[in-house]
Amino acid sequence: MVLKRTFIRLLFLFCFISGLSAQETGVRRSQVVETYRGKQYYIHFVEQGQTLHAISQAYQITVDDIRKANPDLTEVLRDDQMLMIPVKELQAAPEPVSKTETPADLPVRDIVDGQRSHIVAPKETWYALARQYNLAVKDVIAANPGIDTLRIGMKVIIPEPAQPEARPGLKLYTVSAQETLYGISRAFGITVDELVGLNPVLSNGLQTGQVIYVPDRQPVVQRPAEQSRSRKDGYLEHRVERKETLYSISRRYGVEMSAIINANPGLGGSLKKNEVLLIPLPGSAPAGNVKVKQDSVVLGRAVHAEALPELPAMNCTPSHPVKRTFNLALMVPFALEHADSVYTGDPMSLKLPSEYRSLDFIQFYEGALIAVDDLAAHGMDVRLHVYDADAGEGIIKTRRILSNPEMENMDLIIGPLFARSFELVASFAAKHEIPVINPLSQRSEIIAGNSYVVKSQPSGWSRYNGTAQVLAGRFGDANFVVMRLNDTENASMAGVFTGTLRKLIDDPAGVKEVIYSKGHDAGLIQSMVPGKTNVVLMLTADKALIPALLRRLNDLRDKYQIVVVGLPEWEEMEMDINYLHQLNAHFFTPWFVDYSDPDVIRFISSFRERYIGEPELFRYAYLGYDLTAYFLDALYSFGPGFLKCIPDFTKKGLSSNFRFQQQDGGGYENTSITVYRLTDFRKETVK
Structure with a gap:
């Protein structure tokens, strides 16, 4: 009897182990291989029930290898989650392209x-x-x-994009031009993170015409029946809601701001909640005889004297309170938990420095240290508090940092660098009235409703608008051609360029839009004008189209005077640099380093001496210095209330000359942009 029970237990154990083995070996190895940073990886999509252990067994690598290749990996895998699996044996080299059929000659x-x-x-x-x-x-x-x-x-x-299927409690929503994630999420009463959770594809950005899931309810901002009512004299009455602006109201009703101002004599720039405005219906005559003068264009929008807000008088005279000690919190994701051991193996098998997560933002920190020393040399007493903040989606470290009582006594916080942890710190900063600087995010949502947040990265809208202003000033009487590949590619970008250019140049008809896929070379050439400067904004990053199109435009230089404006991504592409020089190529970027600048030369020398290395723009060395130097100087000059002074506070940086503007009821955004051109095989900034 005992022997029988033992046999049954062994049989059950054998079946259990066999079942586990069958589960793990059931993971199919992907046949898709990508190259990233010189190494090859399988692209594996997680299926239901798969575990890290089962996947590691299928690819014959360790779980640690998978985690190192996917640093943001969490403990729970999601269905269809993409994993990069290191390839142990290199695949065969790609076959060379025939000399008679190069990518530039092939159809895109x-x-x-x-x-x-x-x-x-x-x-x-x-x-x-x-x-x-x-x-x-x-x-x-x-x-x-x-x-x-x-x-x-x-x-x-x-493949054609798959149309989303119906889901309980949700409905399909088509994105309109110039809508934002924040605007849509607010309209349907959810957060941006919740909206992206419903539509993971939105992590790649929002596209005009895109169909997405939203909660199955009416958008709260699109109920004109509750907020306005029709009148017999051709007007609607609109009751102003919190945070609404003249610009947002004009966009909502599809009328010009000047028409609203004409219909409301004496209208001030600062709208008050529950204030009632008359909104003229299409075809209605303007009320009164108020003559509105269009004074200027700020951020691409027409600004009228009657609409400018009356700002209270501000005392922004530098006072340099040198006897005060200022506390600066620098929150950088050092990932110290990955740097707590010493490698004792073969030195030849050491990883590259770029593969160590703890070094991802080390140059940001090193640049900030030099800036602190520079301000100290000018008499500022700075007490620097450095914290290892969370990377990715983690918030555990950030919560621990904020629980430290000394954080309430900070005069300035720079960081964290990742979204979820920054959201926590921004709320903390607002509660304790501490200015907090976001170094990396372009999202305008982070400054909405929080006047203590400063966003150092210009939004896409600010970049395109600022570039359009520079181009209009440089080529005011030119023929502008705004070209993109198809109806969907960079539609919002093109809209900003065309809208701003038409407001700024003398003849709005001198701005033309071209969809390349509809007319190809012929359509582009037909839009150009002989005898005038043709500024061609090629708003595409298609790597096969750009070299061929540059060659075609270069062939037309005898007939047309052409200036090409390209995207920053072009610098990473393989193309004939001679075409760019011959076509007087212009580019735009928020961060530009002039290596002939004496201040840049001094910084590089100091960096080399301290760290025995080279400061790199895209590893944030210059950003770390510029942010720390600018905001410490502002704090030193104006005291703890310095934020109200930064719209007028100018300070030349190594990579950016900051220009901050405050959002209505919110924080501050940097709108500085640099436009440069290629001349004599060097980069020259355009004023």
């Missing part, structure tokens, strides 16, 4: 059996294709069975 788009196709350009990946066409990586791969590694010149199928 084509139709194969009723499906879209794309010609792979150098350095393009599955991920890049998915981003370009606003698709999921998994869908693009599934449309190309049998293709594991992309090769230059290869033709791949681009």
